[in-house]
Amino acid sequence: MHNAFPNHLIERLESTRVVAGFSTEEVDDAVATANALYDGGIDALEVTLRTPAAIDGIRAIAEARPEMLVGVGTILTPDQVHQVKDAGAAFGVAPGLSPQVIQAARDAELPFAPGVMTPSDLTQAIELGLRFVKLFPAEAAGGKDYLNSLAAPFASYGIRYFPFGGVKNENVADYLSLPAVAAVGGTWIAPASMIAARDWAGITRRAEEARATVERLALSEVA
Numbered sequence: 568m569h570n571a572f573p574n575h576l577i578e579r580l581e582s583t584r585v586v587a588g589f590s591t592e593e594v595d596d597a598v599a600t601a602n603a604l605y606d607g608g609i610d611a612l613e614v615t616l617r618t619p620a621a622i623d624g625i626r627a628i629a630e631a632r633p634e635m636l637v638g639v640g641t642i643l644t645p646d647q648v649h650q651v652k653d654a655g656a657a658f659g660v661a662p663g664l665s666p667q668v669i670q671a672a673r674d675a676e677l678p679f680a681p682g683v684m685t686p687s688d689l690t691q692a693i694e695l696g697l698r699f700v701k702l703f704p705a706e707a708a709g710g711k712d713y714l715n716s717l718a719a720p721f722a723s724y725g726i727r728y729f730p731f732g733g734v735k736n737e738n739v740a741d742y743l744s745l746p747a748v749a750a751v752g753g754t755w756i757a758p759a760s761m762i763a764a765r766d767w768a769g770i771t772r773r774a775e776e777a778r779a780t781v782e783r784l785a786l787s788e789v790a
């Protein structure tokens with residue numbers, strides 16, 4: 568069974584490092600949010616499938632900003648896998664692990680990372696041939712220390728992690744400094760309140776702040 572998440576995409580996430588998640592009530596707001604993120608230097612996003620406008624929003628972003636990496640979150644069913652692939656999504660994630668959703672993603676050739684939180688989840692992901700997983704909810708589960716404890720017994724598999732849930736500018740470096748973490752995701756850059764207020768300049772500022780954190784971290788790793 569091949570890895571459901573291709574290496575070239577993991578490499579793209581390793582260079583982007585931060586993926587801005589958000590939900591959208593309006594298609595136009597989805598594109599405006601993507602533009603605001605891009606203007607602030609964040610070129611990877613994840614739209615959650617939690618609103619009726621999500622699928623059209625994903626399609627609109629993929630058409631308007633082909634240079635951005637457009638991911639989708641909260642994929643809970645095989646049907647949703649096919650819908651988001653059709654809308655132009657580049658990858659998908661879910662809060663949990665469903666073998667049916669993983670199989671649908673393989674059939675649709677949608678790069679997909681299921682959510683894991685426990686050693687049993689991770690064992691199942693490995694049995695299903697996966698080596699790239701979302702850790703959710705990362706911060707509530709115990710953050711960086713939890714991730715280290717979870718990952719230790721599975722180190723020989725070379726698992727790469729994509730933590731989500733409670734990540735923000737204050738703790739993003741904790742996660743990104745772990746070699747097993749490819750990238751992190753979260754809604755702190757484009758929170759629902761700022762999208763509702765159409766505060767695009769505010770979202771751009773938060774994107775700039777996140778990008779600056781990533782760049783500082785890259786410099787300190789080289790030093």
Ligand SMILES: O=C(O)C(=O)C[C@H](O)[C@H](O)COP(=O)(O)O
Nearest residue numbers: 640641661662731732733753754
């Ligand atoms: O449902 C999915 O597949 C998701 O990706 C959901 C997001 O991971 C979290 O909603 C992010 O959590 P916060 O950054 O704490 O708001």
